[in-house]
Amino acid sequence: MTSDTKRRILEAAARVATAKGVQALKLESVAIEAGISKGGLFYHYKTKEELLIAMVQAFVDVTENRIATIMADDLEVGAWVRGFLDACQIEEDPEVGSFSRLSVAIMAAAASDKALLKPLNDRQTHWRSALNDSGIDPAVAQIIRLAADGLWINDILDVPTLNEDERKAVYAELVRMSYGNQNRGER
């Protein structure tokens, strides 16, 4: 699909943004990090906007690929939710591309213009359907998804929200919730 160089550029951009902050995501830094020249970068991405949109798209693709992979092996109720949860946890996956580093793309894109989140926004209708049809209480499914978002955001921002033990307990509880819970109150 996309060339190897393009992929290297996207990953380099994510590394720069992660290491130095999204404000410091300069095209020259990206070029250097990717091991190419500034001209070479412009050859692939004509503007910074184009690069940011490509980063957001890559984030979406990696997330959905991961969910598809998980769902292939998991046929129980709540599989989509567990897939999403799993996608948000990827620290680094050479095969799929690094997700947690790409999630900084959302921040970088939103920082300069929220309209650049279009590739993400365009999938929300689908994601919401998937959550509503995941086989468990929709509200619970949405909560798991929101908590997963909370996890990666806090990670990106380096806010010490959870320690290692708490994170494990939270993850286990989220997985448990994703299988549905027959004993819940009915209100």
Next chain:
Amino acid sequence: MTSDTKRRILEAAARVATAKGVQALKLESVAIEAGISKGGLFYHYKTKEELLIAMVQAFVDVTENRIATIMADDLEVGAWVRGFLDACQIEEDPEVGSFSRLSVAIMAAAASDKALLKPLNDRQTHWRSALNDSGIDPAVAQIIRLAADGLWINDILDVPTLNEDERKAVYAELVRMSYGNQNRGER
């Protein structure tokens, strides 16, 4: 405490960041929005960093004040969690100051330098204790908190994660969870 002008500057900065994106948070725009000159702004905040830190601090203060207010009237288990949840929902509160608009401060600060989140990070140990001691399962308390984070992040980014009905259902379920749930499985 802090002068009226300082407060006006903080709110103006939040409005600018919300309306035009955190990358467009320029000191001159803030000054104009606050109805003062650039020189006047520099009189109160010597650097942009100082302004950003003040914004983060204001965010933390508003959040904790809100939680304290809620807890004064709510003595049941999970009160702190409900307070946090409530704080994250404030769209605009002239008495307390606007929270949802200030939450953009987190994005703005993190965009230029994650170290500016110090006022927030410094409260995390306390917040984690509050969650662990809230009277309900710590993991569930953490999840509610993370979901609340997920809510405001998606709001700031204008990602259409939930429609109005879903949001209400999610909120109701989060509140229900915050009272603890005796019927949960034990793993």
Next chain:
DNA sequence: TTGACTAAACCGACCAGCCGGTACACTACC
């Protein structure tokens, strides 16, 4: 000979921070 670059000079807009002011209230001394 085309596609994928390198290398490096350059431009123009933009913006944080600087600085030399102004205005005004308040104190203090004679």
Next chain:
DNA sequence: GGTAGTGTACCGGCTGGTCGGTTTAGTCAA
């Protein structure tokens, strides 16, 4: 009670460095 001095709040033009983007001239492999 006048005048000098002091501190606070604020004004707004200026500048120096930065950065997206352009341009040009050339390399190299398939």
